[in-house]
């Protein structure tokens with residue numbers, strides 16, 4: 403049975419059951435990824451940026467004979483932003499190939515259509531059943547990135563410490579756990595607006611203006627995702643010349659996510675990219691006792707970034723793709739197939 407579901411009011415047992423399904427999916431499809439924990443799981447599922455909406459549904463098993471509620475076997479949510487609905491679907495490995503995934507997508511797609519949105523996008527992890535699934539539904543591949551993972555136990559910390567200080571004269575680095583301080587928000591947003599070397603999927607919102615940046619940091623905190631920032635400041639102008647962002651989610655604190663890394667055009671060629679990333683890893687090592695890995699996503703054409711990451715010890719892991727489809731076309735196709 404598929405029904406609309408609100409994580410804000412769901413019972414703790416339902417949240418725990420959904421987490422079990424998520425971990426069963428990870429064990430089946432991404433066995434190298436750490437299992438998720440219950441910490442702030444409700445907030446992770448419920449909190450959104452101002453102006454965005456997330457609508458969720460679950461597929462729940464029948465109640466047991468003793469009346470206790472059935473397990474959550476499938477889940478779909480769609481995040482409505484701009485003119486796109488970003489979809490995420492999970493089906494427990496024991497329940498796959500029975501048409502449940504297709505039903506969940508149809509339920510969400512109908513709503514996205516009714517709400518007047520144009521298209522649906524989804525992140526699809528390479529080399530998992532999701533590729534054949536979305537291709538069978540008519541989604542097309544828009545963009546491919548490579549996910550790379552750094553194992554901190556293999557890092558040469560002495561070398562890293564040299565990289566962190568190998569920066570041109572006239573710049574200094576600052577570490578800001580929690581996000582940039584308020585007095586630097588404007589300069590920070592300017593750096594993000596001027597140039598972006600996209601390290602994460604286009605499906606994630608980016609923060610170009612100061613208010614959106616504040617909102618985005620606030621949303622991360624509410625979802626249990628701790629942001630860490632290293633900045634390169636240009637001493638003469640006070641401008642942010644470079645920045646790198648890593649998020650440590652309480653749901654999987656052993657593996658952090660690298661978000662944007664940016665070096666502003668005028669400040670390229672001074673070793674800033676290497677230095678900020680190296681400094682970040684050193685800071686994380688002391689700030690996050692449980693951390694063992696960092697993962698990052700890069701466009702395959704972004705050779706400069708890939709080179710720096712390889713020097714730091716990142717190993718390519720797998721493809722991470724964005725697929726999309728016109729909503730009306732998807733609804734029509736799925737309805738016709740019923």
Ligand SMILES: CC(C)(COP(=O)(O)OP(=O)(O)OC[C@H]1O[C@@H](n2cnc3c(N)ncnc32)[C@H](O)[C@@H]1OP(=O)(O)O)[C@@H](O)C(=O)NCCC(=O)NCCS
Pocket residue numbers: 427428431432490491492493494497498499500501502503504505527530531532533534535536538
């Ligand atoms: C992708 C996923 C949702 C599919 O769920 P499902 O319930 O098995 O899908 P359906 O039964 O509705 O399949 C619909 C069609 O998709 C295609 N398909 C689905 N899985 C497939 C597979 N493993 N191989 C080939 N085709 C497949 C088939 O055409 C299938 O139709 P058919 O069974 O009549 O041949 C499920 O595998 C899943 O949850 N994957 C994890 C997704 C994810 O987000 N992971 C991120 C963290 S790892």
